[in-house]
Amino acid sequence: MSTTFWVIIAAAVATYLTRVGGHLVISRFERVHPRVEAGLNAVPAAVLTTLVAPAVLSAGPAEWAALIVAGAVSLRGGLLSMFLAGAAVLILARQFIA
Amino acid sequence: MSSEAIAERSRASEFWDGARLSTPVVVASAPFALLFGALAVDNGFSVFEATLMSAAVYGGASQMVGIELFGQHVAPWLIVLSIFAVNFRHVLYSAGIGRRFAQWPVLQQMLGYFILTDPQYAISERRAENGQPVSFIWYLGLGLPVYVFWVVETALGAYFGKLISNTHSLGIDFLLPIYFFGLVMGFRKRPLWLPVVAVSAIASIIAYKTVGSPWHVSIGAVAGVLLAVILPPHHSGFGARPGAEAEERP
Numbered sequence: 001m002s003t004t005f006w007v008i009i010a011a012a013v014a015t016y017l018t019r020v021g022g023h024l025v026i027s028r029f030e031r032v033h034p035r036v037e038a039g040l041n042a043v044p045a046a047v048l049t050t051l052v053a054p055a056v057l058s059a060g061p062a063e064w065a066a067l068i069v070a071g072a073v074s075l076r077g078g079l080l081s082m083f084l085a086g087a088a089v090l091i092l093a094r095q096f097i098a
Numbered sequence: 099m100s101s102e103a104i105a106e107r108s109r110a111s112e113f114w115d116g117a118r119l120s121t122p123v124v125v126a127s128a129p130f131a132l133l134f135g136a137l138a139v140d141n142g143f144s145v146f147e148a149t150l151m152s153a154a155v156y157g158g159a160s161q162m163v164g165i166e167l168f169g170q171h172v173a174p175w176l177i178v179l180s181i182f183a184v185n186f187r188h189v190l191y192s193a194g195i196g197r198r199f200a201q202w203p204v205l206q207q208m209l210g211y212f213i214l215t216d217p218q219y220a221i222s223e224r225r226a227e228n229g230q231p232v233s234f235i236w237y238l239g240l241g242l243p244v245y246v247f248w249v250v251e252t253a254l255g256a257y258f259g260k261l262i263s264n265t266h267s268l269g270i271d272f273l274l275p276i277y278f279f280g281l282v283m284g285f286r287k288r289p290l291w292l293p294v295v296a297v298s299a300i301a302s303i304i305a306y307k308t309v310g311s312p313w314h315v316s317i318g319a320v321a322g323v324l325l326a327v328i329l330p331p332h333h334s335g336f337g338a339r340p341g342a343e344a345e346e347r348p
Contacts, residue, residue, distance in 0.1 A: 002147075003174060004142075004143060004144075004147050004168070005147065005150070006174070007164075007168070007174045007177055007178060008147060008150055008151045008154055008155065009154065010174075010178045011151070011154075011155050011160070011164060011177070011178050011181040011182075012151075012154035012155045014178055014179075014181060014182040014185070015155050015156070015157055015160065015181060015182070015185045015188070016211070016212060017182075018182065018185045018186055018187075018188040018189050018192070019185075019188045019191070019192055019211040019212065019214045020192055020208070020211040021188075021189050021192060022188070022189040022190055022191065022192030022193030022194070022196070023192045023193060023195070023196035023199075023211065024192075025189075025193065026193040026196055027196060034331035034334075034336035035327045035331050035336075036327070037331070037334070037336045038290075038326045038327060038329070038331045038333070038334035038336050039323045039324070039326050039327040040190075040193060040194040040323075041194075041288060041289070041290075041326065041334055041336075042288075042290060042294045042322055042323050042325070042326035042327075042334070043190040043191065043193075043194045043319070043323055044191075044194070044219065044220050044223055044281070044285050045282055045285045045288065045291055045294050045295050045298070045322065046190075046294050046295075046297075046298040046318070046319045046320075046321075046322025046323050046326075047187045047190055047191070047216070047298075047315070047319040047322075048216065048220065048278045048279075048281050048282045048285075049282055049294075049295045049298040049299050049302065049318065049319075049322065050187075050298055050299075050301075050302035050314060050315045050317075050318030050319050050322075051159075051216070051274070051275065051278040051315065052275045052278050052279045052282060052299075053298070053299035053300075053302045053303050053306075053318070054302055054303055054306040054311075054314055055272070055275040056275065057303055057306075059272065059275075063272050063275075066269075066272065066276060067275075067276065067279055070276050070279060070280060071279065071283060074279075074280055074283040074284070075283075079122050079280050079281070079284065080121060080122040080125075082280045082283070083122050083125070083126060083273075083276060083277055083280055086276040086279075086280070087269060087273060087276060090269040090272055090273075090276065091267070091268060091269045094266065094267055094269060095267065
């Protein structure tokens with residue numbers, strides 16, 4: 001088997017460890033402290049924000065317009081309508097702002 | 099109708115309940131699967147290797163980083179380490195979602211962790227927060243379509259090479275941030291949402307400018323989580339309020 005094959009397998013094992021590891025560590029404790037629970041509750045917003053913030057900073061008017069519209073739609077609509085609205089604004093705006 | 103048939107039907111409807119929620123994820127990830135396949139071949143992968151990576155690693159951003167480094171002929175151990183770093187955020191998901199899996203048999207839990215992606219985690223947490231059960235069959239309904247499309251589209255992208263010619267005008271590069279932003283907005287009713295988002299945003303931007311990608315993800319996330327840990331737990335709705343008897347355990 002090629003080096004590429006083994007790199008892929010090693011990467012897959014490393015990735016699986018990240019997906020199961022947090023649970024294996026947390027499950028060692030019988031009782032979860034309120035502070036830990038508060039921290040876990042903050043995880044989704046905290047992680048997902050880091051996938052957005054740097055991209056927003058290095059973006060331009062077309063991307064910002066898309067996010068503003070998507071954000072407004074998300075206050076009322078579901079995830080799909082918000083995503084489609086944002087994508088539509090982005091594609092449209094990019095035709096004009098090249 | 100026998101009770102078995104009824105149970106069978108409710109399981110099927112739970113599966114489709116999850117599958118319905120997977121549609122935006124399938125739509126949003128399709129361009130990336132195609133793009134990943136095309137770029138992987140461009141960077142020296144075979145069609146089989148590209149498809150294998152999508153099937154075995156199953157983590158879009160980390161796969162992109164992996165083939166980018168592969169194309170630059172970076173040492174194999176460094177490629178694996180980089181993929182590990184990009185995926186490190188899953189440790190937090192894993193710690194958070196374990197309480198939702200607690201009732202499943204071990205094999206189902208192992209499979210559940212294998213398909214634990216950003217949207218899989220976010221949508222499951224939202225369901226649990228709404229007081230609905232996160233059953234294995236629902237979770238599979240949510241995750242399986244995403245996985246199958248991801249792998250098949252990777253193969254298609256790899257096979258047809260540069261299928262997507264003008265990625266910029268189609269907005270391909272910014273679809274994921276829009277999608278993730280929608281997930282962030284979905285959690286806005288949680289206690290401390292705004293302070294956590296603000297701290298994570300600032301920390302990840304600073305880390306991005308100084309330490310560099312992909313570490314900004316873990317650093318930004320840890321900063322937001324630490325804020326929630328450091329503030330008195332009653333801000334997050336856990337434990338007793340100070341003054342109402344300083345007993346932390348219920």
